[in-house]
Amino acid sequence: MTLTNHDTDRPAAEASLPALRITDAWKSFGHVAALRGVSLTVRGGEVLALVGDNGAGKSTLVKVLSGVYPVDSGEIAVAGVPLEKADPRLARARGISTVFQDLAVVETLDIAANVFLGQPLRRFGILADRKKMIAQSAEILRSLKVRVPSVRVAAGELSGGQRQGVAIARAVRQDTPIILMDEPTAALGVRETAQVGEIIRSLREQGKAVILVCHDLEFIFAHADRIQVLRLGQVQGVRDVSATTRSEIVSLITGATARDEDLEATN
Ligand SMILES: Nc1ncnc2c1ncn2[C@@H]1O[C@H](COP(=O)(O)OP(=O)(O)O)[C@@H](O)[C@H]1O
Ligand SMILES: [Mg+2]
Secondary structure (H helix, E strand, C coil): CCCCHHHHHHHHHHHHCCCEEEEEEEEEECCEEEEEEEEEEECCCCEEEEECCCCCCHHHHHHHHCCCCCCCEEEEEECCEECCCCCHHHHHHCCEEEECCCCCCCCCCEHHHHHCCCCCCEECCCEECHHHHHHHHHHHHHHCCCCCCCCCCEHHHCCHHHHHHHHHHHHHHCCCCEEEEECCCCCCCHHHHHHHHHHHHHHHHCCCEEEEECCCHHHHHHHCCEEEEEECCEEEEEEEHHHCCHHHHHHHHHCCCCCHHHHHHHC
């Protein structure tokens, strides 16, 4: 067998491609235009923070990238390969897992069942392998430094931080190259927020591409590489954390300064 150019070129080409890219995405709910021509890229080993006021379109963008909502127009590509349709299972199979803002845990199920929600481990292809799920979920939570009395405890009995830990464990367990987190630190205390920070740091060290929706600028400046600002469904700007300030980001969020393209137009 001879190697074609295509085969030999592929590794280098893949290394230079963003892990995840969305291009010119539009999405309306009735007459509300939630996304208006949004583009975004994130690379492996990078944490991209997505910020913006309430209603800016952050969660809609996360759901579009996760296959929950179809876009009205625009393209999503994973490692350069377009996703042909909006389907959460397809998105997951292609390497995207998500910690959603509004879906955390099923309170009546225990922690192990929550970590393996929708994708239970099986024995002989049919029976749920409880023993393995209990052992593995305990191990994942330990590695994330999320402390729980036992993974057999119902999720409804957990604190906000523990629930968020379980939701993150579910995403981490899938071991996908791309992880989206929608406000993972909202409603968490100081110590629990620091724990989420540790998890993000370790995901990035493992080379994962992380998109982090977050309101906490201190947290973002501590953990993100780049910051992308959305306002009323449009991208206001993208900044390297090392080359911006909190006040510039706040101005972009509130619309107090001209957008990048407005600046370019007047230059
Ligand atoms: N399922 C939906 N049905 C109707 N409108 C929606 C829906 N989801 C979001 N929206 C609207 O889209 C806009 C963006 O919302 P969202 O993406 O949740 O913003 P963010 O997460 O930045 O606060 C808002 O005006 C919101 O009311
Ligand atoms: Mg939101």
